[in-house]
Amino acid sequence: MTRITCYGGVAEIGGNKILVEDRDARIWLDMGQSFGFGSEYFVEFLQHRARFGLRDYFALDLMPKLAGLYSQDWLDGAGFPYESPRFSSVFVSHIHFDHTNHLRYLDRRIPVHLGEGTKIMLSSWEETGRMSLEEHDYRAFRTGQTISTDGVDVRPIHVDHSAPAAYGFLLHTSEGAIAYTGDLRQHGPRADMTRDFIEAAAAEKPAILITEGTRVAPKDTRLNLTEAEVKTKSIEAARRAKGKIVIATFYPRDVDRIRTFLEVAKAVGRKYVLQSKTAHLLLSLANDPRIQVPDILRDPDILVYDRQMDRQASWETSLFAQVGERVVTSEYVRTHQEELLIQLDFWVLQELIDIQPAPGSPFIHSKSEPIEEDDEVELVLRNWIRFFRLRRHQFHASGHMSEREISEMIRKIRPRAVIPVHTEHPDRFTRFASRVLSPERDVPIDVI
């Protein structure tokens, strides 16, 4: 018997944690954390008591109590006995934290399969102190390989998403094939990869398609451009910014977007100033021959920003030594505004105080718009923009397929049944799939 249980990603965007069981195999597809995980019970200084491991999360039903899944450290104090691993493996579709963040709680003996590029990015993050997911038995794969795990063959197929090294999976179970999309889009620079996934999935005539549906909604009101449109619109805004600096903010691991803004800078004859963590990520990814990244060490149009920290971390010292004369400080940026396009994350907005951008400088917000009107980050961002009299532009290409594209994908793959995850509107899938198995959290679905 083959069963699929969704422990996360149910009627919500993100938090995918899907267990596929077939004979001896117990395979996880992603191990994510929901957006807003625990926010019903925890706020500000009221937080879970990490000294008791997973006790609070278990008690409040925020995490499933499953034997043989978690590491001993997280069970000590939680009142739940440790057992040797009872799961075959975890397959990670891509690096975003809503697909990976709960790996930190897992028994380190459970193998974690991920794309080569994802592994490189994780080590870069660990080195630059962005986050740590603990040491695991990481096993890197490439698209099209077959990985056998306790009798089930799993084949990762690349897809295009707003993170590099993103994959969907095809699993060969005793009840037929199961296809899982991960997160994917079709309007990005590598739409061909998503098409490869759809073709490979269709060829399997799958029993089940587990698909994301982020943008499956009655109204997709947020402005969505293609990556190419983000580029042309940003070039237009930069052209109108004579004598001013161009500021862009985007997700720091979205390599496509990092590249788009380099192209924008080149098109308008400006130099591109990157934050040091972004530069480190690109330098690390240069080791993966399959991912095309801007050349931090050789491209004369790329500068790296030095925030002049009290104590420089060793990774930063080594990065700056390699980049040499192209490391710049706020002083340089302030006095060369009209020649520069700078990446500025929300979390380092204080740099504006030293950069002193000329009034009217464009601030290109190249991220999704906040869902909530009273989003705290959004309100703070607005105040900074107003204080420095910047001109805000909203140019973003989503990491996800539109509702129409999802429905076309389902029509092409023709699965016997669809399980919608990573969507707030699983009910809408009945419009474009003949058989929809709407998941309930922690409740197994039999594949028949």
Ligand SMILES: [Zn+2]
């Ligand atoms: Zn996601």
